[in-house]
Structure formats: structure tokens, C-alpha cells
Amino acid sequence: MGLVNKPVYNTFSEYLLNRYGEKTYKLPVALPVSCPNRDGNCGVNGCTFCGEIGTGYENLPDTMTVTEQIAANKEHIAPKYKATKFIPYLQNFSNTYLPLERFVGYLEEAAKAEGVVAVYIATRPDCIRDDYLQVMKEIADRYQIDICVELGLQSVNYLTLDKINRGHSLAEFIDAVLRVKRYGLQTCAHLILNLPWDTDRDAIEAAHIMSALKLDQVKLHALYIVKGTVMAQQYAAGELTMIGRDEYQKRVILFLRHLAPEIVLQRIIGRAPAENTLFSNWSTGWFKIRDGIIRQMQEQGFQQGDCCDYLNGPALSKF
16 A cells, blocks of 8 residues: 555644745754763763764764854755755754853854744753743744754653663653743654663653643654664673564554644654664664554554543543
């Protein structure tokens, strides 16, 4: 059976088109910033899956100014994807882990660039504080743009968070989401659904928590093993058990079916360069995995949120 036009989940591309009325594209921006889980503030050596350059494989050097990076990326992206509006994405490491004055300078530089309709900020749940949120709100209002805070969570299982040396618990994530929402800013969570210690039940519980917190967006990754990391050592030693591609697709479908239908999915599978990894997406193109998930949901008649029946007092439904 071929793919049909009916969407089975709330896609980011459709959201952007509806929100901004034109083709809109995220532009990666690298800031000269580190992470409190690397410098000893809350931990050392970082998460076990995180490489020396973080996740910004497509980033330009952080020695370039924000303005220079946006301009260079627009020059490449605009004609290729016919994009007319842009979202600078402060991507690598923990972008609110800066002195407030420096953070404000970078954020304002991104916000005022031509064609910018939003700024997305990747960070950790334990790097969210009210004074930072206040300036985000002020800049959003001043430049009439959206600001979305992307929070790395990865797993809702506290045992898994300990095993990957995450340096925070679920509580900090919940606190961060509630604080961001008080300022009227958007929220996004990053989740890895195939961490070796997690199960299908963890994926379902993650969907429940995202839905109960009323997140705006979610970004799913499949775990890739980056060379030179603690997790790479564990993988080479046979200490990690990776689920198969079919099992990952099944787990994503479970997550989507239990996720509130209004939450936007930025992506349901990530990617990393083969030269940087020991394992990535079962040596399969990310689009094939994405299309496989969509096809399975279409063939089985599944939709995002068709199992989202657990909120607003379901035990009272008979009254």
C-alpha cells in the first residue's frame, strides 16, 4: 500500500506553514557556550551519549557572529528550499548557560535579523530561570516574534537519566516547562525513545507527561552512538542492547498514539553523519524510517492521539 495524503501526526512543516503563511526554515546558530554537566557545575564529562561538539554537526563556527551565521545559512537555504521566513535555532549545548547580559545580546541579535519570525533556544531543564525568561518575553514582544525553548529531557525514567549521566531529574523538566509557559513562550521537549534501558511503557509514559504538561512541540531522536563517548565504549564492549528498527518504529507509534493530537512533532527520527558514529539509524536513511512509521500508522488506521483518553478525570466519564 502506498502512502496517502491524510496526515497521521501533527507535522512541523504544516505547523510552520499555517503559523507564518509562507515557507519557513530553521537556521542553526552556534554560540560559544558549554554545559553545566561538563564544567563541574552539576556534573563532569557530560551525558554519556554526547560528543565533544555536542549535536551541532551542521553548525557554522561559533567564532562567527550570530548575524554572520544567519546570513550565511540564509544564502544557502533560501534558494534550495524556497524559504522566505526564518527561525534562528540556538542549537548546541545549553544556550541559556551564559551570563544574562551575554545571552540577551545573542538573542536580540537573532531576533532582529531580517525575515526572522521566531527564535528557538536549545537548553537544559536546569538552565531555566525567571530572569532569563523575562528577557525572552520582552524580546518576543519587542520584535513581535515567537520564542520556543527546546528542553533536552531524553527519558522520563529516572534510572535511565542516572545511567546516561544526565545530571537532572524529571522534576527539573516539569519545573522548567511550567515556568516557560507562565511567560507565554513556547515549549519543546527532546526525547530519545530507544535508550537501552527504556521500554515501550516508558515511551507511553513520556507521551502522557508531555500531554499533561500541554507542551507545544516534541522532537524525537533515535539514539546514535557517537565516536569517542562513554556510550561508544559501552557499545564496543557489548554492554548496550540496541532495539531493532522495527521495534523503534513500533515504539514511536505507541508514543504518537498516546500523545495529545494538538502537540506538534518537529521530527520523529534524527540523523548524524556516519563518519562520526558507530551506530546510527540501523544504517538506514532517516526518511525511510519516517516513511515506514507513517505507512504502518496508515495501514492500521492509527492517528496521533487516538489513545489520549487519560486526562481530565476519565474515571468520571460514566457520570
